[in-house]
Amino acid sequence: MLPIMIVMAIESEExxxxxxxxYDQYExxxxxxxxxxxxxxxxxxxxxxxxxxxxxxxxxxxxxxxxERKLKHLILIATKNKAIDxxxxxxRQLEVEASMAMEIDEGxxxxxxxxxxxxxxxxxxxxxxxxxxxxxxRELDDIYxxxxxxxxxxxxxxxEIAKFLNIxxxxxxxxxxxxxxxxxxxxxxxxxxxxxx
Numbered sequence: 001m002l003p004i005m006i007v008m009a010i011e012s013e014e015x016x017x018x019x020x021x022x023y024d025q026y027e028x029x030x031x032x033x034x035x036x037x038x039x040x041x042x043x044x045x046x047x048x049x050x051x052x053x054x055x056x057x058x059x060x061x062x063x064x065x066x067x068e069r070k071l072k073h074l075i076l077i078a079t080k081n082k083a084i085d086x087x088x089x090x091x092r093q094l095e096v097e098a099s100m101a102m103e104i105d106e107g108x109x110x111x112x113x114x115x116x117x118x119x120x121x122x123x124x125x126x127x128x129x130x131x132x133x134x135x136x137x138r139e140l141d142d143i144y145x146x147x148x149x150x151x152x153x154x155x156x157x158x159x160e161i162a163k164f165l166n167i168x169x170x171x172x173x174x175x176x177x178x179x180x181x182x183x184x185x186x187x188x189x190x191x192x193x194x195x196x197x
Contacts, residue, residue: 144179
């Protein structure tokens with residue numbers, strides 16, 4: 001059975017039947033290709049769904065293929081490309097997180113230790129806030145974490161993030177707003193209270 005996000009992207013009953021047949025016939029092959037690149041069950045399933053969405057967006061090209069072999073080959077190429085894209089996104093994300101952790105560590109080492117008690121207290125609160133933010137951001141789903149890291153670590157604009165992630169500006173803004181809301185729900189209130197002291 002087709003996932004709901006794919007069903008919503010299909011415009012006609014005829015297209016639905018065609019995509020459902022492809023999905024039933026090739027889903028396992030697509031998963032094997034994705035898993036051979038990603039080595040992660042959930043990522044591989046997501047990759048298959050993204051590949052099917054790509055097929056839905058280019059449905060006319062697939063419907064006109066007269067040979068089963070050509071159709072299968074094109075489907076597996078779409079899956080392989082999506083898996084490679086996802087692999088690269090995950091790799092960049094890990095590099096950004098590692099860079100962020102190193103910058104925080106370097107910033108703490110480079111900061112001068114003040115003699116006055118209030119400066120020491122402020123520094124401890126700031127360090128705790130940085131750890132809390134880093135922890136909360138790591139707990140976000142990938143789609144939200146990517147937007148937050150690109151916005152604040154890479155200092156990208158909404159348009160640049162949209163282009164980088166191949167999504168719309170509105171979707172970037174929506175994910176950013178949801179990420180902020182999730183961070184507050186996950187413990188961001190503690191940051192707010194700490195910043196007032």
